[in-house]
Amino acid sequence: MRLATWNVNSVRARADRIVDFLSRQDIDVLAMQETKCADAKFPAERFTEIGYTIAHTGLDQWNGVAIASRVGLSDVRTSFPGQPGFAEPATAEARAIGATCASVRVWSLYIPNGRELGDPHYHYKLDWLGRLTSYAGEMLKQDPATRMMLVGDWNVAPLDEDVWDPELFVGHTHVSQPERDALTALAGTGFREVTRAFTPGPGTYTYWDYTQLRFPKRQGMRIDLAFASPALAPEVTGAAIDREERKGKGASDHAPVIVEIG
DNA sequence: ATGTCAGCTTGAAGCTGA
Numbered sequence: 001m002r003l004a005t006w007n008v009n010s011v012r013a014r015a016d017r018i019v020d021f022l023s024r025q026d027i028d029v030l031a032m033q034e035t036k037c038a039d040a041k042f043p044a045e046r047f048t049e050i051g052y053t054i055a056h057t058g059l060d061q062w063n064g065v066a067i068a069s070r071v072g073l074s075d076v077r078t079s080f081p082g083q084p085g086f087a088e089p090a091t092a093e094a095r096a097i098g099a100t101c102a103s104v105r106v107w108s109l110y111i112p113n114g115r116e117l118g119d120p121h122y123h124y125k126l127d128w129l130g131r132l133t134s135y136a137g138e139m140l141k142q143d144p145a146t147r148m149m150l151v152g153d154w155n156v157a158p159l160d161e162d163v164w165d166p167e168l169f170v171g172h173t174h175v176s177q178p179e180r181d182a183l184t185a186l187a188g189t190g191f192r193e194v195t196r197a198f199t200p201g202p203g204t205y206t207y208w209d210y211t212q213l214r215f216p217k218r219q220g221m222r223i224d225l226a227f228a229s230p231a232l233a234p235e236v237t238g239a240a241i242d243r244e245e246r247k248g249k250g251a252s253d254h255a256p257v258i259v260e261i262g
Numbered sequence: 263a264t265g266t267c268a269g270c271t272t273g274a275a276g277c278t279g280a
Contacts, residue, residue: 009280060270061268061269062269062279209266211266213265252267
């Protein structure tokens with residue numbers, strides 16, 4: 001199975017590029033983040049007409065996550081148990097969707113940005129990651145052989161080498177110790193990040209800010225990751241970052257990350 | 263933060279979020 005995760009930054013603005021990507025890279029399952037539309041506005045026919053089934057959750061112009069699959073798609077869940085909401089009163093956001101595609105339980109995840117250290121959104125981010133880890137641990141406890149992939153835009157750069165200038169990021173989100181500890185805690189359940197081994201750094205990124213000519217200057221961040229359950233991780237045979245998709249007019253600020261399973 | 267985007271409100275330019 002060829003599985004990809006991509007923060008598309010608006011599925012409507014990017015539909016042509018996404019469809020082209022699916023065929024160019026021969027993708028079986030695509031997890032999308034930041035679709036930026038309500039369910040009713042999702043351009044589902046662009047996917048169904050080329051053989052993909054869609055599961056999407058989107059409440060408004062913010063967030064929005066989807067899974068497109070041409071190898072089956074069933075048992076859709078539009079949030080994970082315990083997923084926290086934001087603000088007061090806490091309201092659910094469209095940041096997680098799960099579906100079973102072939103023999104793999106796939107979760108498309110858009111982790112909260114955090115905005116600034118100490119911001120309520122930062123605490124929300126840490127809580128969100130903590131609850132996700134609890135859920136992942138519970139799934140492994142129930143079934144140690146579960147075949148699950150947690151993929152998406154994590155908004156955390158796990159290592160200093162995952163940002164082009166670590167000094168510049170001191171005191172900012174995405175690199176703080178609590179955020180990195182949250183990913184380490186997830187790995188502590190047994191889920192393993194499977195893309196780095198095939199896409200070693202330094203200088204290997206999945207996101208480049210639109211401003212400041214970050215992409216041509218090769219100044220990016222590695223924040224789009226894939227965590228595989230213990231049963232599935234040994235079956236991962238490759239991974240790649242499709243930098244081509246960050247080029248040219250109408251690109252998302254994220255590149256797709258492709259994982260080869262089996 | 264913003265040498266940039268996207269979507270919304272609203273009626274062209276400003277706001278929010280990233």
